[in-house]
Amino acid sequence: MGFAIRVYKFREGEVVPVDASVVREVLEPYAPYDVPDGQSVEWVRAADGSEADVHLDHGVAFDRPGPGVLDPIAEVARRTRAAVLLFGDPAAAIVTCEEDRAHLPEDLREVAVVAPSSVLTGATIQQVIRPRPEPRPRPALPPFPYHPDPVATGSVTAAAETCVCCGYDQGWICTGPVYGADVPDGRVCPYCVAFGTAAERYGAFFNEVEARRMPDDVARRIRERTPNFATWQDWDWPAHCGDGGVFLGAVGAEELRSHPQALDHLRRQCAEWGWGPETTEGFVGALDKDGGQTAYLFRCRLCDTHFAHADFT
Numbered sequence: 001m002g003f004a005i006r007v008y009k010f011r012e013g014e015v016v017p018v019d020a021s022v023v024r025e026v027l028e029p030y031a032p033y034d035v036p037d038g039q040s041v042e043w044v045r046a047a048d049g050s051e052a053d054v055h056l057d058h059g060v061a062f063d064r065p066g067p068g069v070l071d072p073i074a075e076v077a078r079r080t081r082a083a084v085l086l087f088g089d090p091a092a093a094i095v096t097c098e099e100d101r102a103h104l105p106e107d108l109r110e111v112a113v114v115a116p117s118s119v120l121t122g123a124t125i126q127q128v129i130r131p132r133p134e135p136r137p138r139p140a141l142p143p144f145p146y147h148p149d150p151v152a153t154g155s156v157t158a159a160a161e162t163c164v165c166c167g168y169d170q171g172w173i174c175t176g177p178v179y180g181a182d183v184p185d186g187r188v189c190p191y192c193v194a195f196g197t198a199a200e201r202y203g204a205f206f207n208e209v210e211a212r213r214m215p216d217d218v219a220r221r222i223r224e225r226t227p228n229f230a231t232w233q234d235w236d237w238p239a240h241c242g243d244g245g246v247f248l249g250a251v252g253a254e255e256l257r258s259h260p261q262a263l264d265h266l267r268r269q270c271a272e273w274g275w276g277p278e279t280t281e282g283f284v285g286a287l288d289k290d291g292g293q294t295a296y297l298f299r300c301r302l303c304d305t306h307f308a309h310a311d312f313t
C-alpha cells in the first residue's frame with residue numbers, strides 16, 4: 001500500500017502552512033524516539049504498533065499509515081483545522097466545517113466530506129478512505145459499424161437489466177424502442193441487436209433506412225442490427241456514396257462549428273426546403289444537441305464526408 005494521507009490547510013484554494021508547533025505537540029507522544037529540539041516528528045508509532053513516516057512541509061504527510069495512526073492524524077487535523085486528504089482514485093477529503101470546504105481547491109470541494117471536529121477520529125478517516133466497491137466490470141460491446149459509439153450517443157447504457165430477448169443481464173441495455181409486431185415489452189441488450197438475435201426471434205427492427213440508396217445487406221444491418229437513437233421526428237437512416245452513413249451523435253450549433261462540411265450540407269437542405277438565407281441561419285444557429293431542434297452528425301465510410309440531418313419543424 002503506497003498511499004499517503006495528508007493534512008493540509010487551505011485558504012481560497014491555496015495551501016497555507018499548518019502550525020508546526022501544534023503538529024509537534026500532537027505527534028511527539030507518538031514518536032518512538034527523542035525528537036530533537038526544533039525539529040519536526042518524522043516517525044510515529046501508535047498503540048497498536050502501526051507506524052507511519054511523517055513529512056512536514058506546508059502540511060503534514062503520513063506515508064503508509066497503519067490503522068492506529070489514523071487517530072493522531074485526526075487529532076492533527078482537528079487541532080490545526082486542516083483538511084484530511086487522500087489523493088488517488090477516488091480522491092477523498094474530510095474537513096470539519098462547511099466554511100473550510102469552501103476554501104478547498106475546486107476538485108476537492110466536490111468530494112469533501114464534512115465531519116465536525118467532535119466526530120473526526122481515526123474511525124471517521126477509516127470510513128471515508130475505505131476502498132470503495134469497484135464498479136462492475138462490463139464486457140466489451142459488439143462492433144456497430146454504422147453506430148460505432150452507442151454509449152457516447154446514449155443509445156446503449158450500462159445497466160443491471162434483463163434483456164427481453166436472451167433473458168440475461170449482460171451489463172448493457174439499449175435505450176431506444178424496439179419495433180415489430182411480435183416484440184415483447186422491455187428492452188434488449190446490444191448483443192441481441194448486433195448478432196441479429198432479436199430480429200430473427202421476434203422480427204424486431206430498430207431503424208428505418210433510405211432503402212433504395214444502399215445495398216440490401218447494408219440496409220438490413222442498419223435496420224435489424226444497429227441500435228437506434230432518439231430523434232424528435234421520424235426520418236430514415238441516411239445514405240452517402242451508396243453506403244449507410246455512420247452515426248456519430250446529436251449535435252447543435254456549437255458542435256457544428258467544428259464540422260463546416262456538415263453545416264454546409266444542412267444549409268443546402270434548408271435551401272431545398274425553399275428557405276431564405278435568414279431563415280436558414282436562424283434555424284442552424286438555434287440548433288441544440290440536447291433538445292428543441294437537434295441535428296444528427298454522420299460520416300460517410302467511403303468518402304469520409306461529414307454530413308448532418310436535422311429535425312425540421
Ligand SMILES: [Zn+2]
Pocket residue numbers: 163164165166167168170188189190191192
Ligand atoms: Zn440479449
Ligand SMILES: [Zn+2]
Pocket residue numbers: 240241300301302303304305
Ligand atoms: Zn460519401
